[in-house]
Amino acid sequence: MPFGGGNKxxxxxxxxxFAEEVQCEGKSWHKSCFLCMVCxxxxxxxxxxxxxxxxxxxSCYGKKYGPKGYGFGGGAGVLSMDTGEGLGIKPEEHAPHRPTNNRNASKFAKTPGGSDMCPRCEKTVYAAEKVVGGGNSWHKGCFRCAKCGKGLESTTLADRDGEIYCKGCYAKNFGPKGFGFGQGAGALSHAQ
Incomplete structure (x- = not known):
């Protein structure tokens, strides 16, 4: 390298x-130019x-090129509302909540080609959009309570007859009924 000049x-x-050089992957950068291309x-x-x-x-690299799908990119205990629009990623458009008509949806529903079928919208579930719960594969947008439409996580769902529910709706609709149930600790119920 000549004394008066350096790399581009x-x-x-x-x-x-030399005094302002940062090297990365065999390339040279000015210290002031060595910045994230997004943020x-x-x-x-x-x-x-x-x-x-x-x-x-x-962080920006993970959002743009990292794995996609349920459980990726947030880290432990982090809720991220970043849609990735700053990276040129278009947010997903979720279909409106529609309970499945199939009361006994197969836990092994597959298309003839072998890929999974979402029991809610009855369309193919590809790996990048797949969420597993209640023994079935669901689209992220379909992974919602069948009663109230609340978004679910694998740890916050209860399943019954091939359908998934939030714990609250499941308890209201399928939990124990009668004297002393459903009122909380120390409450009396005089249901007749």
């Missing part, structure tokens, strides 16, 4: 001199994620 910056394509956060060797010739912080 991977971002601005201007000459990078513009400053990066370093521990926070950079590279995709072809693009650099990202690990």
């Amino acid at each position: 910056c991977g971002c601005c394509q201007k000459t990078v001199y 513009k956060k400053n990066l370093d060797s521990t926070t950079v994620a590279v995709h072809v010739d693009e650099i990202y912080c690990k």
Whole structure:
């Protein structure tokens, strides 16, 4: 490398001199250009994620190129409402809630080609949109309580006859009935 000049910056394509150089994946960057391509956060060797010739912080990289589907990308105990629109990802349009007409939906419902069928909308469930609960594969948008339409998680559902419910609706509709049930601790019920 000549004394007066250096490599071209991977971002601005201007000459990078030694005093201001950051190297990543065999390329040179100005310290001021070594930023996430989406959120513009400053990066370093521990926070950079590279995709072809693009650099990202690990969070933006995960949102854009990481696994998709239920349970991915949030980390323990994190609720993320980020739809990814800043990354050019279009948010999913959810179909309106429709209970399934199939009272005894097969736990092994498959299309002739072998892929899973959603018991709610009766369409093919592909791996990227698959959520498993109650012994069936569901679309993310269909993975809702059959009574109230509340979104479910595998830990917050109860299933009955091939349909899924939130714990509250399940208890109201299929839980124990009669004296002393359903009122909470210490309450008396005089149901007749």
